[in-house]
Amino acid sequence: MDRRRFLELSSAAVGGLLLGFELTPAVLADEASPKAAQDWAPNAWIRIDAAGALVFILDKTEMGQGVYATLPLLLAEELEVDPEQLRVEFAPADKKYGNPKNAGLQITGASTSLAVSYEPLRRAGAVLRELLRETAAERWQAALADCSAQKGQILHKDGRRLSYFELAEAASRRTLPKHVSLKAPQDFRLIGKSRLRPDSPLKVRGQAVFGLDISIPDLRVAIYIRSPRLGAKLASFRAEKAKSIPGVEDIVAVDQGVAIIAKRYWQARQAEEALDITWDETKAGDFDSAAIYEHVLHRSQERLATLSSEEELQKADIKATYTLPFLAHAAMEPINCTVRLSPELCEIWAPTQSPGIAQSLAADLTKLRLEQVKVTTTFIGGGFGRRLAQDFIEQAVRIAQTVQKPIKLIWSREEDFQHDFYRPTAAHALAITLGPDGHIAHWSHAIAGPSITANSYKKIVPALLPRWIPHEVKDSVGDFAAGYMGRKSRDPAATEGTLDSPYSWQKRDIYFDAVDYGVPVGYWRSVGHSGNAFVIETLMDELAFKAGIDPFVFRHMHLEKNQRAQRVLDELRKRSAWEQALPKGRFRGLAFHESFGTLCAEVVEISVSEGSQSFRVERVTAVVDCGRVVQPNIATAQISGGIVFGLSAALWGDITLTAGRVNQTNFHTYPIARMSDTPPIEVHFLDSEAEPTGLGEPGVPPLAPAIANALFGATKRRFRSLPLTL
Amino acid sequence: MDLEINRQRFAIDVPADTPLLWVLREECALSGTKFSCGKGLCGACTVHINGQPMRSCVTPVSAAARSSITTIEGAANDPLLRLVQETWIEEDVVQCGYCQPGQIMAATALLRQNPKPDDNAIDAAMAGNLCRCGTYPRIRAAIHKAAAKLPLPKGAR
Numbered sequence: 105m106d107r108r109r110f111l112e113l114s115s116a117a118v119g120g121l122l123l124g125f126e127l128t129p130a131v132l133a134d135e136a137s138p139k140a141a142q143d144w145a146p147n148a149w150i151r152i153d154a155a156g157a158l159v160f161i162l163d164k165t166e167m168g169q170g171v172y173a174t175l176p177l178l179l180a181e182e183l184e185v186d187p188e189q190l191r192v193e194f195a196p197a198d199k200k201y202g203n204p205k206n207a208g209l210q211i212t213g214a215s216t217s218l219a220v221s222y223e224p225l226r227r228a229g230a231v232l233r234e235l236l237r238e239t240a241a242e243r244w245q246a247a248l249a250d251c252s253a254q255k256g257q258i259l260h261k262d263g264r265r266l267s268y269f270e271l272a273e274a275a276s277r278r279t280l281p282k283h284v285s286l287k288a289p290q291d292f293r294l295i296g297k298s299r300l301r302p303d304s305p306l307k308v309r310g311q312a313v314f315g316l317d318i319s320i321p322d323l324r325v326a327i328y329i330r331s332p333r334l335g336a337k338l339a340s341f342r343a344e345k346a347k348s349i350p351g352v353e354d355i356v357a358v359d360q361g362v363a364i365i366a367k368r369y370w371q372a373r374q375a376e377e378a379l380d381i382t383w384d385e386t387k388a389g390d391f392d393s394a395a396i397y398e399h400v401l402h403r404s405q406e407r408l409a410t411l412s413s414e415e416e417l418q419k420a421d422i423k424a425t426y427t428l429p430f431l432a433h434a435a436m437e438p439i440n441c442t443v444r445l446s447p448e449l450c451e452i453w454a455p456t457q458s459p460g461i462a463q464s465l466a467a468d469l470t471k472l473r474l475e476q477v478k479v480t481t482t483f484i485g486g487g488f489g490r491r492l493a494q495d496f497i498e499q500a501v502r503i504a505q506t507v508q509k510p511i512k513l514i515w516s517r518e519e520d521f522q523h524d525f526y527r528p529t530a531a532h533a534l535a536i537t538l539g540p541d542g543h544i545a546h547w548s549h550a551i552a553g554p555s556i557t558a559n560s561y562k563k564i565v566p567a568l569l570p571r572w573i574p575h576e577v578k579d580s581v582g583d584f585a586a587g588y589m590g591r592k593s594r595d596p597a598a599t600e601g602t603l604d605s606p607y608s609w610q611k612r613d614i615y616f617d618a619v620d621y622g623v624p625v626g627y628w629r630s631v632g633h634s635g636n637a638f639v640i641e642t643l644m645d646e647l648a649f650k651a652g653i654d655p656f657v658f659r660h661m662h663l664e665k666n667q668r669a670q671r672v673l674d675e676l677r678k679r680s681a682w683e684q685a686l687p688k689g690r691f692r693g694l695a696f697h698e699s700f701g702t703l704c705a706e707v708v709e710i711s712v713s714e715g716s717q718s719f720r721v722e723r724v725t726a727v728v729d730c731g732r733v734v735q736p737n738i739a740t741a742q743i744s745g746g747i748v749f750g751l752s753a754a755l756w757g758d759i760t761l762t763a764g765r766v767n768q769t770n771f772h773t774y775p776i777a778r779m780s781d782t783p784p785i786e787v788h789f790l791d792s793e794a795e796p797t798g799l800g801e802p803g804v805p806p807l808a809p810a811i812a813n814a815l816f817g818a819t820k821r822r823f824r825s826l827p828l829t830l
Numbered sequence: 831m832d833l834e835i836n837r838q839r840f841a842i843d844v845p846a847d848t849p850l851l852w853v854l855r856e857e858c859a860l861s862g863t864k865f866s867c868g869k870g871l872c873g874a875c876t877v878h879i880n881g882q883p884m885r886s887c888v889t890p891v892s893a894a895a896r897s898s899i900t901t902i903e904g905a906a907n908d909p910l911l912r913l914v915q916e917t918w919i920e921e922d923v924v925q926c927g928y929c930q931p932g933q934i935m936a937a938t939a940l941l942r943q944n945p946k947p948d949d950n951a952i953d954a955a956m957a958g959n960l961c962r963c964g965t966y967p968r969i970r971a972a973i974h975k976a977a978a979k980l981p982l983p984k985g986a987r
């Protein structure tokens with residue numbers, strides 16, 4: 105087959121794979137194994153083990169968002185057990201856990217966990233419950249209708265009872281019932297009623313095992329030193345002095361960095377100080393963020409000129425440009441990964457959001473079959489999208505391969521800040537025209553910046569292609585996928601929230617230009633929405649002001665057929681006491697945004713110091729429609745946590761580069777919100793019968809524009825860049 | 831060197847300038863104390879040394895010898911720490927949970943010294959403990975709630 109034809113074929117396959125076509129959700133009952141005397145796994149999420157425990161297999165990683173609580177609860181609802189009767193285990197990497205909303209890959213991201221699990225997990229519980237009822241009915245020679253399920257037992261109405269465990273062996277030999285019906289919402293016992301989080305006891309006592317806490321025999325610590333200058337290569341290093349430090353065992357070149365292997369972390373760090381490395385910087389980046397901003401801005405302005413005619417640009421009511429900075433994830437648990445290799449097995453323990461990709465990557469590196477790579481996920485000390493990238497898995501596997509010892513790779517905080525996959529910078533250029541009725545007649549919007557999708561596909565796609573495809577070909581398929589995805593409006597990560605904005609702009613022209621500077625970029629809590637909502641919502645406010653219309657009413661006007669959105673706005677107007685006059689020096693701002701299927705509107709109240717030198721966020725009120733709320737306590741925490749995350753970005757978030765090097769190194773140069781910065785936050789959910797939608801991210805986007813809109817009240821200035829400074 | 835941690839003796843053999851954090855985690859298998867910034871900037875590694883909250887990542891182990899060290903695992907001998915942990919569970923504070931051992935140690939030290947802290951006292955005592963998940967509102971609520979349960983019943987200490 106010639107290369108071009110091959111590329112076409114494989115990219116078609118890749119397209120299908122990555123876009124999730126023809127991919128079914130994790131299948132039920134794929135291996136009803138009949139070896140019942142031991143463990144029995146009637147479906148992908150539950151196992152009744154030989155000792156009688158009901159084990160729930162959690163296929164999403166727990167990083168604070170509460171899947172450890174909510175997903176078992178969904179199954180428990182239909183299985184008729186208390187969630188506490190389920191022992192939760194983290195799922196291994198396995199195809200059957202592919203996430204249909206994340207291209208069929210085993211990924212925890214894009215605020216999809218509840219949405220994709222809501223139906224399948226309840227159904228899995230119901231199927232098993234019915235099977236157990238049928239088994240009991242047969243054993244008792246009783247009518248099925250006389251057998252009911254409750255708290256892990258089947259009860260006969262005459263008082264006889266059998267535990268699920270007692271029924272497991274017989275049940276495992278039956279075929280699973282084909283048709284089961286799910287409970288009507290008014291019969292929910294568990295869904296919608298807050299319970300305390302089951303992971304709390306472990307976490308408050310210091311017993312939860314995060315990636316950094318993994319311990320296996322003979323484990324060594326590895327650190328991995330790379331040039332802080334992006335793109336620099338390793339030239340040479342001298343390790344004599346460093347090697348003499350007690351506990352230090354190996355100092356080796358691995359890819360473009362140097363790995364130090366020691367018995368203890370501190371020894372490795374001492375060795376780092378004594379290590380003498382020369383970097384080859386001939387191909388290293390030498391960009392400054394200021395120059396990047398200027399360049400993206402220019403690109404967006406050029407593009408805008410092609411989106412609208414000279415005349416349209418002339419008569420636009422608002423012409424505006426925005427620049428948004430790079431941002432870091434700064435999750436509290438530093439990046440880490442533990443690897444143990446043998447000729448037949450590669451074992452990985454990692455706080456990862458993508459165990460499936462980790463597995464493929466490791467198989468590719470070790471030349472082992474997929475089944476020979478065992479990935480165990482741990483509790484994650486904050487993900488926010490950072491742990492979707494699997495760079496650290498690759499490093500750890502390579503280091504273990506080089507030194508042939510079990511290692512735990514641990515990054516320092518400084519390395520985390522300097523080698524993140526940053527929320528990309530973006531420039532926006534817009535020209536907006538109002539119609540005579542105050543409606544937006546034309547929304548013309550050019551966005552330019554690095555493409556997350558292109559960047560990550562370049563890495564992910566090659567790792568997922570079959571083994572027999574040569575590496576060069578894999579790489580070009582990766583490049584092809586990246587190029588394809590980076591093109592106009594194919595990069596949802598750049599345009600989300602604009603092309604699909606619920607506002608009824610009469611005409612919208614939106615275009616994204618991908619520009620690559622060699623700065624690694626990645627998914628950051630709420631991704632493209634994080635910047636796009638800032639642009640749209642500050643402009644909606646400005647347009648409302650121009651049109652002389654109240655900001656709530658103006659948004660309402662542009663959501664005329666969208667009752668869900670109108671309900672959210674109406675509720676927020678009430679909850680935030682929008683009509684009520686504020687004391688001197690206080691101002692309010694509103695923003696609304698839809699992301700991940702969830703509608704979220706926020707009103708922020710700020711106080712501004714005498715002479716407008718500084719300001720403080722005093723209160724945030726949020727109203728959310730995320731469909732049915734499964735666990736109100738956790739849902740509130742997710743929105744409120746998103747608001748605090750948004751606050752850090754709005755007030756301080758700024759990753760800058762000088763000569764190809766990230767300037768921020770630790771929390772003193774990249775501040776995040778503290779207790780004393782955090783205002784009271786009120787979160788209200790609208791009652792809804794709809795299926796649940798995302799919660800991890802939608803709290804973030806409206807926060808920055810709401811603050812900026814409040815600042816307009818105080819300063820009469822519009823803010824077109826972040827972080828916000830007076 | 832001998833260390834007293836959670837009322838237990840540990841004989842360890844490390845250079846005197848090794849940070850206490852790594853001694854706890856790697857020599858004593860007490861991994862509840864967390865590493866995050868390594869520079870005294872985030873509070874994740876907070877432990878008590880003679881009842882005082884200290885950043886173990888910047889405390890050389892030699893400075894903690896001949897002292898009484900309490901970590902997040904030490905609740906069996908510290909009723910106040912246990913009470914704070916229980917209140918944390920009741921208030922559903924945790925998200926990812928990574929910062930929480932440090933938050934709880936800081937809050938316990940605050941309550942020991944000021945059993946009825948107001949919001950300003952809480953802000954001041956907790957300012958050095960970062961939480962990227964943004965659990966601050968519930969941490970504040972949990973501290974107030976724990977304070978309301980004080981003093982501890984007689985006999986507890």
Ligand code: FES
Binds near residue numbers: 866874875885
């Ligand atoms: S790890 Fe010690 S203060 Fe951050």
Ligand code: FES
Binds near residue numbers: 168926961965
């Ligand atoms: S709970 Fe995640 S950092 Fe605090």
